[in-house]
Amino acid sequence: MKTILTFLTFLIIGISASAQIKGKVVDALSGEPLVGATVQGKNAVATDLNGTFSVEAADELTISYIGYTTQKLQVKQNYLVISLQPSTLAINEVVVSAYNTKRPLLSVAAPIALLTKADLNRADNNTLIPILNAVPGVKIDYYTYGDYRLNIRGGALAQPSVHSSGYRMYWNDIPITSASGGNPLGGLDLNFINNLEIIKGPGSAMYGAGFGGTVLVNTERASQNGTTLNADVMLGGYGTLRASTGIRSNWSQGSLALQYTRSQSEGFRNMTDTEGDIFNLFGQLYTGQKGTLSYLFNYENRSMNIAGDLDKETFLSAPETANTIEPTGFGPKKTTFGAGYNYRFNDKITASLGGYYFDNQGEFVMSFPFFAIFDQEPSNGWNSRATLNYKEQWGETQFKLVAGLEYAFANNEGISYNGDFNTDTAKVTNINRAKTNQSLFFVQSELALPSDWYLSLGASYNNYDYDVRSAVNSTEPLVYTTNANQLVPRMSILKKMGKASVYAALGQGFSPPAAGIFNDFLNFDGSVNNNLRSATGWNLELGSRGSTKNGVFFYDLTFYHLKVKDAIISRLFEIAPGVNAERKTNAGKVKQLGLEASLGLNLSTSVDHFWYGSQLRVGYTFNDYTYEDYQTFVTDFDADFNPIYRSVSYNGKSIPGTIPHAWVFLLDLRTKPGFYLNYTLNTYGSAYLTDANTDKVDAYTLMNVRLGYSRPLGQSRLSLHPYLGFNNLGNTLYSSLTAYNSTFGGFYNAGYRRQFYAGLQVNLKL
Numbered sequence: 001m002k003t004i005l006t007f008l009t010f011l012i013i014g015i016s017a018s019a020q021i022k023g024k025v026v027d028a029l030s031g032e033p034l035v036g037a038t039v040q041g042k043n044a045v046a047t048d049l050n051g052t053f054s055v056e057a058a059d060e061l062t063i064s065y066i067g068y069t070t071q072k073l074q075v076k077q078n079y080l081v082i083s084l085q086p087s088t089l090a091i092n093e094v095v096v097s098a099y100n101t102k103r104p105l106l107s108v109a110a111p112i113a114l115l116t117k118a119d120l121n122r123a124d125n126n127t128l129i130p131i132l133n134a135v136p137g138v139k140i141d142y143y144t145y146g147d148y149r150l151n152i153r154g155g156a157l158a159q160p161s162v163h164s165s166g167y168r169m170y171w172n173d174i175p176i177t178s179a180s181g182g183n184p185l186g187g188l189d190l191n192f193i194n195n196l197e198i199i200k201g202p203g204s205a206m207y208g209a210g211f212g213g214t215v216l217v218n219t220e221r222a223s224q225n226g227t228t229l230n231a232d233v234m235l236g237g238y239g240t241l242r243a244s245t246g247i248r249s250n251w252s253q254g255s256l257a258l259q260y261t262r263s264q265s266e267g268f269r270n271m272t273d274t275e276g277d278i279f280n281l282f283g284q285l286y287t288g289q290k291g292t293l294s295y296l297f298n299y300e301n302r303s304m305n306i307a308g309d310l311d312k313e314t315f316l317s318a319p320e321t322a323n324t325i326e327p328t329g330f331g332p333k334k335t336t337f338g339a340g341y342n343y344r345f346n347d348k349i350t351a352s353l354g355g356y357y358f359d360n361q362g363e364f365v366m367s368f369p370f371f372a373i374f375d376q377e378p379s380n381g382w383n384s385r386a387t388l389n390y391k392e393q394w395g396e397t398q399f400k401l402v403a404g405l406e407y408a409f410a411n412n413e414g415i416s417y418n419g420d421f422n423t424d425t426a427k428v429t430n431i432n433r434a435k436t437n438q439s440l441f442f443v444q445s446e447l448a449l450p451s452d453w454y455l456s457l458g459a460s461y462n463n464y465d466y467d468v469r470s471a472v473n474s475t476e477p478l479v480y481t482t483n484a485n486q487l488v489p490r491m492s493i494l495k496k497m498g499k500a501s502v503y504a505a506l507g508q509g510f511s512p513p514a515a516g517i518f519n520d521f522l523n524f525d526g527s528v529n530n531n532l533r534s535a536t537g538w539n540l541e542l543g544s545r546g547s548t549k550n551g552v553f554f555y556d557l558t559f560y561h562l563k564v565k566d567a568i569i570s571r572l573f574e575i576a577p578g579v580n581a582e583r584k585t586n587a588g589k590v591k592q593l594g595l596e597a598s599l600g601l602n603l604s605t606s607v608d609h610f611w612y613g614s615q616l617r618v619g620y621t622f623n624d625y626t627y628e629d630y631q632t633f634v635t636d637f638d639a640d641f642n643p644i645y646r647s648v649s650y651n652g653k654s655i656p657g658t659i660p661h662a663w664v665f666l667l668d669l670r671t672k673p674g675f676y677l678n679y680t681l682n683t684y685g686s687a688y689l690t691d692a693n694t695d696k697v698d699a700y701t702l703m704n705v706r707l708g709y710s711r712p713l714g715q716s717r718l719s720l721h722p723y724l725g726f727n728n729l730g731n732t733l734y735s736s737l738t739a740y741n742s743t744f745g746g747f748y749n750a751g752y753r754r755q756f757y758a759g760l761q762v763n764l765k766l
Contacts (some may be wrong), residue, residue, distance in 0.1 A: 015310045019057040023080035024252075025065070026051055030765040034084060035347070037065035041075075050344075059564075068095070081252045088489035097173075098199050098216060099206055099444065099456075100387060100402045107454055108494035109503035111543055111558040111596065113138070115196040118613070122668070122678040123704060124725060124757045125190050125234055126242045126263060130704050133662050133682055135598040136619040137558075139201050141737040145265050145270045146186040147304045147330075149737060153200055153560070154592060154625055154658060155287030166212030166511065172282075174295055174338050174354035175208070175383040179410035179438040179464075180516040182379075182570055183215075184358075187300040188333060192259050192280045192514035193242050194218050197277070200596070201560060202509030202539050205490035208406060208440045211509045211537065211564065219282045219296065220424040226250065228766045236727075238653060238758030239266030239273075256283040268752045269307040270322040271329070276302035290345070294354075296338040305329030306366065309739045309746030319733055319750035325367045327420065329504060330377075334360040348391055355384040365420075374417040374426065377517055382411035398448040402458075407439040414517035428473060432522070435467040436515045444490075452496035454503075459489040470523050480521055483511040485668075492541075501545025511535040513568060513584065514566045520568060520584035533586050537564035551605045555598065562592040564627075571632060588629035590655065595622040603669075613670035618663070624659040627651060627691075650691045654669070656740040661685040678725075680704040689740055689747045697738055697747065703729040710761075728754050 025037040025047050033051020038044055041058035055061070057075070061082075064070040068084035094105045098112050105112060111133045123130040132140045132150065141149045152167050168177040169184070177183050197205070197216040207214040227249040234242040246259035257280075264275035281297040308323030322328075340354030362377040387404035412434045419426040444458030463485040470478040490507030512534040513520035521529050539562040547554035566586040596619075603614035630650040635643050654660075665681040682702045689695040708723030728751070736751025 002291065020054050021057050021061070021075060021078055021080065022052070022054045023082060024051045025053065025063055025082045025084060033344075034065050034068070037063060037068075037084070038437070039063050039082075040226060052289070066727065069619075077705075079252060081250070083250065085473075096197055097218070098197050098214075100389060101400070106499070106501050106545060107448075107452075107494060107496055107504050109454060109494040109541075109543075111137070111200040111541060111560070113198040113200065115198070117194055118668070120190050120193060122666075122680065123757065124236060124240075124242075124704060124706070124727060125232065126236070126240065126265075126757075128185070128188065128190070130680060130682075130702075130727070132198075133188075133199060134619070134666055134680055136598055136621045136662075136664065137594065138198060139659070139662075142751075143306045143737055144267050144274045144304050145263065146274055146276060146302050146392065147306070148185050150183075150185055150212075151657075152198065152215075153562075153594060154212070154623065154655070166210050167215060168208050168384075169215045169217060170207070171217045171296065171338065171356070172340060172354075173216075173385065173387075174296075174340050174356045175350060175385050175406055175408065176217075176336070176338075176356055176358075177208075178358065178379070178383070178518075179408040179436040180379075180381070180412050180434065180481040181514045182410075182516060184298075184300075184334070184336070184454045186302065187278060187298060188217065189244070189261050189278050191230075191246070191261065191282050192219060192282070196225040200558070201541060202488075202490075202507055203560070204462060204486075204488040204510045205460050205507055206402075206442055206444055208460070209462050209464075209486075209510045209512055211511050211539075211562065213537070218523070219280075220619075228594070229764045229766065230762065231760045232759060234757055234759030236265075237755040238268055238559050238752065239264070240755070240757065241265070243758070252286075254283060254285040255447055257281070267305070267307075268321050269666075269750055271305045271307045271324060271326070272322075274302065274304040276300065276304075291341065291343045294340045294342070296336075298334075298336040300332060300334045301545065302333075303329065303331040307493075307749070308366075308368070309742065309744075310748045310750070311745040312748065315735070315748035315750060316733070319748075323368070323746065325369060327365050328367050330362065330364040332360055332362045334358060350389040351387065353384075353386045353390075357382050363421075374419060374421055375517075376415040376417075376421055377413065378412065378415075379412045379516070381408060383408040396450040400446040400448075402445075405442070406438070408436075408438040410434075410436045410438075410516075412436075412516045430471055431473040432517050432591070433467075433469045433472055434515050434517055434519055437465040439463045441568070452501075454492075454494040454496070456492045457489075458491070459487065461485070461487050462510055462512075464515070465731075466513075466515045466519075466521070468515060468519055470522055470526065478522075478526065478528070480528050480530075486510040486512075486534060486536060488536075498546075499549060499551075500544065502544040502625070503541070505541040505543075507539050507541075509535075509537050509539055509562065509564070523583050524581040529584060529666060531586075532568070532584060533566045535564055535567045535586070537562055537567075537590075552602050554600050554602070556596075557598075558596045559596050560592075560596075564592065585632070588625060588631065589627075591624075591626050591628050593624040596620070610672045611670065612672065613668070615666070615668045617668075619666075620664075621659070621662040623658050623660055623662075625655040627653050627655060632691075634675075637661040648692075653691060653693050654688050656688045656690055656693075657738060659684050659687045674709050676708055676710065678704075678706040687738075689738065689742075691741055695745070695747065697735055700732050700734040702732055702734065717765040719763045721763070722759070723761075724756070724758040725755055726754060728752055730754070 007731045036109045037047045039053045040062040042056040183541045199214040203214040231245045244261035248257040261278045279299040285293045336358040338356040341351040359380040364375040366373040385406045390401045392399045414432040416430040417426040442460035446456045468480045488508040491506035494503035543558040545556040567590040571585045600617040604611040627650045633645045636704040663683040667679040669677040686699045706725035710721040731754040735748040
């Protein structure tokens with residue numbers, strides 16, 4: 001009997017020991033393991049260094065981790081890969097990846113705006129315009145869909161320039177801003193993005209040159225095991241169509257997402273039609289327990305037409321008028337490849353390496369009544385970034401060190417023709433070439449001290465080598481080589497107090513001349529700006545963010561003061577009556593003073609509540625941007641139309657395009673049955689259009705509304721998401737992109753008037 005009892009005891013113990021559920025908990029965005037996540041079944045365990053766990057078998061598991069939405073999961077297999085989504089409601093739990101840290105936003109001493117998947121789905125899914133314009137301190141203008149001018153804190157001093165936009169972009173920690181300054185903003189597919197992080201202000205100490213800021217794009221991966229098919233069709237006014245289809249899959253050793261999107265629109269104005277095809281592929285492979293390989297592929301083929309600037313009288317009386325004749329516009333045809341590898345040596349050391357190659361066969365055509373431009377603009381380049389992360393725990397103090405480097409090169413070519421290059425009769429009239437090599441070395445250290453104090457100190461060395469050549473098809477081409485470099489530091493201190501924090505940061509910004517085909521060095525008459533210098537400046541940030549204890553009320557406030565020396569701006573002057581020429585110049589000293597505020601209410605913080613996920617938010621932006629020292633000249637003409645140059649000072653004048661006051665009001669109503677409503681109200685104050693502060697653009701207000709229903713159909717694998725809405729519900733006449741310092745008074749480009757749209761998203765889990 002004793003022998004039998006002993007045998008049964010060991011049998012029961014053996015059965016119990018074998019009845020285990022094993023798995024891995026990972027971040028749903030990056031796929032990286034979450035160390036210390038709690039997995040609750042019959043017992044509770046914490047995930048190890050590799051995010052893995054082993055827990056007693058149970059019918060249901062509860063997985064939780066600070067900064068992520070708690071997930072309850074029905075157990076149907078013995079090995080699970082569980083993807084947790086970052087929390088979006090409580091500001092003290094929102095986790096960001098900026099500055100190579102996976103930390104709650106509350107403990108990051110920087111002005112960061114996080115746009116979640118819910119934010120990206122607040123509009124018509126066709127454009128980033130209303131989404132980015134809901135962020136205080138951010139303003140995106142456009143000629144037509146896909147042709148954008150993004151200003152983050154006036155990073156480009158409100159001057160329209162294709163290759164110098166004052167901000168940098170990263171896609172899954174891989175730099176995608178070309179060395180010559182171009183950003184692929186128009187090629188982003190909203191259905192393919194999980195979130196955007198916008199770091200406002202100079203990020204030179206970690207992300208390279210630029211005063212405006214940094215945009216971090218995190219590509220979507222499947223959030224649950226299995227494979228899902230998706231399709232989305234949207235129809236709207238002005239002949240707008242967007243259709244996409246894709247597949248997303250997630251399994252224990254990786255993930256894959258594939259998406260194709262077709263978009264087109266006739267535009268509000270004549271000759272503002274646009275069409276494009278975008279193909280995206282993104283995936284991850286887990287190599288063992290410590291490595292993650294990420295890869296991406298993007299193909300963009302667009303055709304976008306531009307109608308030209310209007311004077312105020314035409315803008316008010318005939319806003320649909322085009323100021324160009326056919327043909328007009330441009331068409332990027334771009335292919336990109338990227339890959340990155342992240343390896344966790346141990347709980348202290350992590351390393352990553354990534355690269356990104358692009359090839360763009362671009363075209364540019366502009367035809368006016370008296371002249372035309374026919375250019376082919378091929379470009380290609382390579383971006384790469386390597387980082388090493390080290391952390392150490394000394395009692396109650398945690399030390400982190402991030403060091404790395406970037407290297408990029410870009411080749412830009414402009415081939416000008418005397419006519420349409422698609423015809424046999426067109427001849428090459430000029431060829432310009434520009435090569436840029438960019439290197440960046442950075443290091444940043446952080447200390448998380450007792451009593452919730454956080455200190456950081458970082459610096460980077462930026463270097464740009466330029467090789468600009470003009471008229472290379474002639475017997476005497478112009479060749480100009482130069483260099484720009486700068487060492488820039490950044491330091492910050494933050495104090496966390498419960499569910500609120502205050503911080504101060506001081507950093508230097510650096511903005512070198514742009515060096516694409518339309519570069520800052522070459523002037524209209526073939527001369528060279530030999531004395532053009534990089535712009536530099538110190539930026540002071542004071543901020544606070546937090547929420548009430550129950551998470552109902554939250555806020556984010558930032559005050560900044562940026563003083564720029566040798567700011568690079570576009571100076572327009574008349575070379576003949578009514579004929580402007582452009583020359584880049586250093587404008588002396590510029591002061592940028594601003595306040596950004598965001599206040600919000602969560603209408604419910606309980607997952608089981610009828611209104612869970614509903615929010616009310618109000619944002620405010622104050623800008624005071626002025627020239628402190630800008631001496632230049634204006635042109636007068638005598639009776640024989642000979643130019644007479646007259647000195648003028650713009651000291652104390654407001655920088656054109658600066659909007660002193662802007663408000664945004666956002667209401668998101670979500671219900672437990674699945675119905676929702678998104679309402680956005682943007683109000684922009686008037687702004688000066690010229691350096692002399694003589695002309696102004698009027699204040700205006702825009703309203704956007706979207707309604708929909710999103711919920712799985714019962715217990716089936718099929719979910720339908722119908723939606724409809726209005727852009728510019730009030731039918732406001734406004735300038736969607738404003739030109740500055742125009743002699744002809746052609747400041748205005750009318751934006752879309754009231755536009756209805758409706759769409760349907762379908763998801764089928766296989």
